Amino acid sequence: MRHSTQRNTILNILRSTRSHPTADWIYNEARKELPNISLGTIYRNLNQLATHKMILTIPIDGVIHYDGFTHDHLHFICGECQNIYDVEIKAEEVASMINNSIDHHVADSQVNLTGTCSTCKPN
Numbered sequence: 835m836r837h838s839t840q841r842n843t844i845l846n847i848l849r850s851t852r853s854h855p856t857a858d859w860i861y862n863e864a865r866k867e868l869p870n871i872s873l874g875t876i877y878r879n880l881n882q883l884a885t886h887k888m889i890l891t892i893p894i895d896g897v898i899h900y901d902g903f904t905h906d907h908l909h910f911i912c913g914e915c916q917n918i919y920d921v922e923i924k925a926e927e928v929a930s931m932i933n934n935s936i937d938h939h940v941a942d943s944q945v946n947l948t949g950t951c952s953t954c955k956p957n
């Protein structure tokens with residue numbers, strides 16, 4: 835992959851947040867540094883970064899969210915505030931638990947947990 839200022843800017847934006855933003859949010863942030871960047875350029879670079887496994891894509895209800903942290907982890911999505919939280923449990927471990935309990939072979943895994951986060955949860 836060729837070095838590109840645009841791609842580095844996008845990667846830095848993604849690695850500076852744990853909020854799992856959408857392309858629109860990344861676009862607004864990128865324009866603060868590169869005022870002439872287009873949304874199409876944002877999408878093209880996000881696709882390239884995802885293809886090279888430098889970022890993760892998390893599709894939720896037809897909208898793709900992006901994650902600059904590619905270590906093996908799970909996501910928890912709050913049904914109230916729609917925030918996406920990192921859960922530091924390896925998807926690989928979940929996959930091997932499934933492999934051990936049933937006869938299917940899990941080759942890839944992306945685990946999204948849903949519920950109510952601690953902020954939204956009524957006490």
Ligand SMILES: [Zn+2]
Pocket residue numbers: 854901903907908909919920
């Ligand atoms: Zn994450």
